[in-house]
Amino acid sequence: MKKILSLLGTITLIGTSTTSLVACNKTQYSEDELKKLKEENQINTKYQNIKYNLEWIAPQEKPFNKVDNKYYYVVWRCDKNEEWRIVKFKNDKKVENFIKITDKNNWNLFLNKENKTNEIILNISEKEKQTTAYVWKKENSNYFKSVYRWNLDTAEPNLVIDTDGNIKVKGE
Template identity: 50%
Template sequence: SLVACDNIAEYTPEELAKLKGENQINTTNQEIRDNLEWIAPQEKPFNKVDNKWYYVVWRGDKNEKWYLSKFNNNTKLEDGKEKNIDKLNNSILSLYFYIGASFSVLTTYISWENIKIPWSSKNNYIKAIYCWNSDKPVPDLIIDNSDGLKVKGE
């Protein structure tokens, strides 16, 4: 079973720029501020293999704490194929290429409901996605007390 994934919120360029600024993590490290970018669903970052690292703040149950996963977007998917990224209790974070779609979608699979929930839905399983836009080593990030991201040790 699948929750609809065609109702992605569309932001104007100005709104998107404002959201990116608001969602930038608070760090003194200029390289991280310059290269770690918050991503909106409308940007469809997984519609091609870009070999970039992505951080995903997600959970498998609405009552669970947020969890941080990271993965390299280095796999080309075809119709109906899936790449599992991480597992949390009875839930799986994965990239899934919907049959007939032109892009891959990040989903959370909730096993006890037998349902895939796309990132773009408002079901509150995927909170945020960040892309590391650099060839330098990926930063060591953690979830802070307010459920946002921060650099470990800061």
């Protein structure tokens, strides 16, 4: 009987672990991988101040969990066939429930507090349905191209995107 119970317990544990791994569909980078990605995603500009203070952000960094009074640039779209757009916002308000950043057509880009974890997450939702359609931390680059943070308290740069959705300094 002990062997049967032990075997059932092992099967249950393996099934639960596998299910959790499959359900957890988010990328976690090691410290070295994250450092390399930040270097690779650094924008190409002649302005060194911008180049070294505009930082590419990965979802695992959870940048919106604390109010940091920094400017963030989000390159996003609400349809795979649409062109990329860029929005800038200042992370200067505590998110109690949700904060709308911007909207386009019938879609909202917003921050909201996740019920289970209290993590502040970046989302896209349809206005009429009021349900999350795309989540930055789970997305595979179809709707979120990139997120950058301006790490200085001085005037933030005037950024635009090219036709491929890559960030660049306006006028370059």
